Amino acid sequence: MNTALTIAGSDSCGGAGIQADIKTMTANGVYAMSAITALTAQNTTGVSDIYEVSPEFLQAQLKAIFEDITPDAIKIGMVSSSDLIKTIAKSLKEYNGKNIVLDPVMVATSGAKLISDDAISTLKEYLIPLATVITPNIPEAEVLSNMEIHNEEEMIKAAAVISEKYDCAVLCKGGHSINDANDLLYRNGEYKWFYGKRINNPNTHGTGCTLSSAIASNLAKGRDLDTSVEKAKEYISGALSAMLDLGKGSGPMNHAFAIKCD
16 A cells, blocks of 8 residues: 655644545555654634643754655644754655655645744755645745746746756645636646636635645645546535534544445
């Protein structure tokens, strides 16, 4: 069985973070493992507390995983401190991590900054250059490219800047204000659009985690990047279309929509 590792924070309400990643990886047919960067107390209405693990404990988790069950692909989610980012980068180099999908969680879709400027600089220097593909939303792509994005042409320009600067593929996720659910994959001087349909579901908690995990799952199974992105978008559309409605805020998707139970 192919294997995938998620390096991310824990979401106590199960809609995002490692919980969403493990559900996604399982639903996409790979064996999921996790290295936890932080514990969060959160639900569909917001985050009330965060308890970050030490760099030493994160390193111990990664060592235990890589020295026993080597992952065929790795998804990295939100990592909020420079020391943890450096720890991850060191381990990926030491154990020759492959098929690395980095969701560079820095800026919320609302524009609110989620990690410090220092951590963003460390992410740029140590982790992004190791990635096979990164999956920024529009605000994150603006930070990484140092340019504003208002339309599809500027998405292409920003993705080109990021890809050439960090030598990785870039999946720039479209926003409703620009192009609905269409994502742009840029690599090696070429780009491709992946078109999606807007699903009128307000419960979108964990969509970024889910998409990046689904891409990693398909890479773990030996699929090429284009196919992995295409299948990941199909999966997330299915999870949204299931119209799960839980919680008082922006609720989670149904990651198990294709699993039939009596």
